[in-house]
Amino acid sequence: xxxxxxxxxxxxxxxxxxxxxxxxxxxxxxxxxxxxxxxxxxxxxxxxxxxxxxxxxxxxxxxxxxxxxxxxxxxxxxxxxxxxxxxxxxxxxxx
Amino acid sequence: xxxxxxxxxxxxxxxxxxxxxxxxxxxxxxxxxxxxxxxxxxxxxxxxxxxxxxxxxxxxxxxxxxxxxxxxxxxxxxxxxxxxxxxxxxxxxxxxxxxxxxxxxxxxxxxxxxxxxxxxxxxxxxxxxxxxxxxxxxxxxxxxxxxxxxxxxxxxxxxxxxxxxxxxxxxxxxxxxxxxxxxxxxxxxxxxxxxxxxxxxxxxxxxxxxxxxxxxxxxxxxxxxxxxxxxxxxxxxxxxxxxxxxxxxxxxxxxxxxxxxxxxxxxxxxxx
Ligand SMILES: Nc1ncnc2c1ncn2[C@@H]1O[C@H](COP(=O)(O)OP(=O)(O)O)[C@@H](O)[C@H]1O
Ligand SMILES: [Mg+2]
Numbered sequence: 001x002x003x004x005x006x007x008x009x010x011x012x013x014x015x016x017x018x019x020x021x022x023x024x025x026x027x028x029x030x031x032x033x034x035x036x037x038x039x040x041x042x043x044x045x046x047x048x049x050x051x052x053x054x055x056x057x058x059x060x061x062x063x064x065x066x067x068x069x070x071x072x073x074x075x076x077x078x079x080x081x082x083x084x085x086x087x088x089x090x091x092x093x094x095x
Numbered sequence: 096x097x098x099x100x101x102x103x104x105x106x107x108x109x110x111x112x113x114x115x116x117x118x119x120x121x122x123x124x125x126x127x128x129x130x131x132x133x134x135x136x137x138x139x140x141x142x143x144x145x146x147x148x149x150x151x152x153x154x155x156x157x158x159x160x161x162x163x164x165x166x167x168x169x170x171x172x173x174x175x176x177x178x179x180x181x182x183x184x185x186x187x188x189x190x191x192x193x194x195x196x197x198x199x200x201x202x203x204x205x206x207x208x209x210x211x212x213x214x215x216x217x218x219x220x221x222x223x224x225x226x227x228x229x230x231x232x233x234x235x236x237x238x239x240x241x242x243x244x245x246x247x248x249x250x251x252x253x254x255x256x257x258x259x260x261x262x263x264x265x266x267x268x269x270x271x272x273x274x275x276x277x278x279x280x281x282x283x284x285x286x287x288x289x290x291x292x293x294x295x296x297x298x299x300x301x302x303x304x305x306x307x308x309x310x311x312x313x314x315x316x317x318x319x320x321x322x323x324x325x326x327x328x329x330x331x332x333x334x335x336x337x338x339x340x341x342x343x344x345x346x347x348x349x350x351x352x353x354x355x356x357x358x359x360x361x362x363x364x365x366x367x
Contacts, residue, residue: 015285016285016286017282017285017286017287017288017289017292018285020240020241020288020292021288021289021292021296023241024241024244024245024288024296025296027245028245028248028296031245031248031249032248032252035252035256
């Protein structure tokens with residue numbers, strides 16, 4: 001408490017506890033659904049990469065999967081780095 | 096038939112052992128024949144909190160492995176006649192506990208006791224699973240803090256899916272929320288989760304709110320369950336919670352910050 005707060009007396013609640021509540025509500029909503037189910041993300045990533053690899057030569061190490069669990073909406077972002085055009089042509093030509 | 100009550104939380108250090116000792120003592124003080132079992136094999140502590148550490152001869156693992164009879168391992172409390180303690184082992188690991196072994200102990204204790212309290216270890220592994228497996232009721236100990244609330248939610252999921260009652264599709268384990276280490280001043284300042292928020296998130300009936308209190312440490316120093324300290328806020332809050340557990344109506348106390356005068360605000364006042 002700073003000295004200013006002291007003279008102000010009762011303060012308005014700051015936001016850290018309400019942030020805690022909000023974060024808990026979101027994460028628990030997701031965890032409750034997923035509780036009795038296996039984590040599907042690793043498999044999803046594997047299968048997606050396999051599909052893309054059928055069309056483009058990709059480096060499996062250059063696949064990024066990001067999930068953002070939101071209250072109303074979640075986003076799953078899968079970023080696959082494609083090789084440079086030269087390398088792609090070579091891969092296509094080799095077939 | 097005894098009621099089996101697990102005191103659990105998922106997270107460690109939230110007050111399970113403190114609460115187990117208080118509840119067991121409180122139930123026994125009201126004439127209920129009560130035994131409290133320490134399931135924290137490897138990290139025995141209930142004996143210290145109950146003040147019986149110097150009287151431990153055998154423990155739960157000795158009983159399960161057949162090295163001692165249950166009666167030899169039970170320690171009868173010297174302050175409250177109807178109270179007994181079954182200590183955990185300090186030297187063995189948690190794999191020494193088996194479901195069959197625990198079942199045998201609970202069946203035998205059921206003949207002589209009204210309440211069997213199980214003080215769960217932290218985590219959601221073997222020791223914690225065994226502590227809750229046979230439960231009829233669960234006291235979920237939660238601090239007003241994000242990780243504790245999340246872990247309580249987790250353990251509620253476990254109670255609803257992996258307890259014996261759940262596996263046998265019987266009436267579910269009766270759940271009670273016990274909020275401990277509650278600091279009304281910090282809640283008022285918005286630094287700590289509010290009681291209503293915790294209740295809303297976990298949505299199980301509130302059994303009690305135990306305030307943060309220096310007397311808990313003092314009680315553990317002397318091996319006296321804090322419920323025996325009738326002067327302390329924590330002791331009184333535990334006594335109220337035991338009353339509610341036994342079906343009495345009691346208003347919640349110690350949940351509002353004391354309005355401090357300028358003198359106290361300047362020089363600080365500490366919770367008793
Ligand atoms: N209401 C309370 N006020 C102050 N300290 C507390 C309170 N409840 C528990 N503690 C302290 O918190 C620590 C952990 O408590 P304990 O009962 O051993 O937790 P657990 O069994 O869940 O690991 C101990 O040091 C204990 O004294
Ligand atoms: Mg403990």
